[in-house]
Amino acid sequence: MNFTHTVKTKKSIDNTITDLSENLKEIGFGVLETLDFKKILSEKGLEFTDEYKLMEVCNPHLAKQVLEANPDLGLLLPCTIAVYQKNNENFISLARPTSLLSMASDENLKISGEDIEDGLIKVIENTK
Template identity: 30%
Template sequence: MRYDRTVHLDTDFATTVERVREALAEQGFGILTEIDVTATLKAKLDHDMEDYVILGACNPPLAHRALEVDRSIGLLLPCNVVVRSDGAGTVVQALAPNTMVALTELDALRPVAEEATQRLDAALTSLTTTDVTT
């Protein structure tokens, strides 16, 4: 089972992060958390790596619906979106919302996961019209 939704872009890291924030906002997602993996690994382990950030995206109405089905679903929230450098371009990856259904085996989460997938795919597609991996 694939657990990611991925696009490859020919834009620099900083531009991509800003575009991802805007694309997610247009689909009703806010960014609750941001983890600068590159800076963290440098500070804690003195390890150098490519630009890599994890954005914790949340669509409050969808999160509320999911939590009404299963309070433990918070373990899978917010939806993580990774932006990372990849050669001259960038990669944007989002956790596939259907992962919630697969892991919990709760069919009642399916409508939430389907709507979240539509919204995330719309955000990713707005970044580029090619290379959306399902």
Template identity: 25%
Template sequence: MKYFINKELKTGFEESISKVKDSLMNQGFGVITEVMMHEKLKEKLNVDYNKYVILGACNPALAYEALKQEVNIGTMLPCNVIVREKEENVMEVVAIDPVPTMDVVENDELKKIAIKVKEKLELALSEL
């Protein structure tokens, strides 16, 4: 089962991050965390890795609805969206597909919320 939604961009790393943040914001998401994995890998392991950022995206209204359905759902929040450099000026944007993730919770109302989140993430990526 595919657990992500993705799209390729022909832009630089920083420009791609900016576009992704704007597109997420248009769908009601805020970016509440940002981890530059390539920098952390260099710092902690002294290894070189292609540019790679993990953005923690949260739609507050949908997160609140999810929390009302399942108090411990915060273990699966926020939605991770990555921007990774495939090659110079070619980036892949990858967002989690929350539907298969939420299937493990076995809550029909939560699944409906996950479908809404997926639709918004798909719209955000389609705007890029």
């Protein structure tokens, strides 16, 4: 299994971010923060020509379940979605929760990881 789920989008980076933010609400997720790496690197004096934005997204109820089961797994939170340009094309990429949670021995968390991943992939597919 791939560590990521990546799709192309014909939308602009900003429109993709806006649409993802809205569509994530349908599955109880919100955007905690969006990191703009082009801007961050530029502020550090480094040139980075392509857009690269990292969305930190979270469902508070699911995060609570993970943290209560194993506080160390908080290091894997929040879920991360990248929206970026490469070779003049735009992409949406999800770090698969099942890959991240595969380190957990709790079967309930693995099931939750699959549910989370399925919902996030559906949102990405509907947004692209």
